[in-house]
Amino acid sequence: MKIAKRFGWEAAHRLPWHEGLCCNLHGHSYRITVELEGEPDARGMVLDFQDLKQALSPLVKAWDHAILVADTDAELLAVAEQTGWKHAVLPFDTTAENLSDYVAGYLCEHAAEMLRAHRIRRVRVRLEETETCYAEAERTVTPETHANGAAQAAARQPAQ
Numbered sequence: 001m002k003i004a005k006r007f008g009w010e011a012a013h014r015l016p017w018h019e020g021l022c023c024n025l026h027g028h029s030y031r032i033t034v035e036l037e038g039e040p041d042a043r044g045m046v047l048d049f050q051d052l053k054q055a056l057s058p059l060v061k062a063w064d065h066a067i068l069v070a071d072t073d074a075e076l077l078a079v080a081e082q083t084g085w086k087h088a089v090l091p092f093d094t095t096a097e098n099l100s101d102y103v104a105g106y107l108c109e110h111a112a113e114m115l116r117a118h119r120i121r122r123v124r125v126r127l128e129e130t131e132t133c134y135a136e137a138e139r140t141v142t143p144e145t146h147a148n149g150a151a152q153a154a155a156r157q158p159a160q
């Protein structure tokens with residue numbers, strides 16, 4: 001059984017090495033479809049859609065009306081920092097492929113416990129950059145995924 005929920009945000013980005021128009025700062029109305037594969041529980045639910053929304057909400061809030069800037073793009077990074085405009089620094093070029101893969105990884109890491117509790121087997125993220133272009137990333141949810149997610153979550157906790 002598969003369930004899916006759509007999310008969206010507006011953001012600016014550029015690909016500094018691109019030989020066409022994409023090297024210029026420009027915006028997209030990003031739309032993503034997050035698909036989860038698992039089995040319905042006794043109540044007939046794979047996962048509460050609200051729980052999925054809550055899991056992705058911090059990322060969507062951080063990226064909405066922001067500049068998505070690669071940490072290697074010194075020029076754009078300088079503009080974002082000097083102006084104080086809302087921006088998110090990412091450790092990769094902001095292609096649709098990389099963004100979709102990041103969202104899939106984010107969910108597997110930050111919602112590891114939830115995915116495990118609901119026995120979700122697979123996460124798929126389709127990220128639409130325009131009405132005609134999308135990239136799709138997929139992660140298989142394994143016990144290792146959960147263990148790594150839990151370990152990373154624990155590492156972020158301040159030391160007692």
Ligand SMILES: [Zn+2]
Pocket residue numbers: 013014022026027028129
């Ligand atoms: Zn673009």
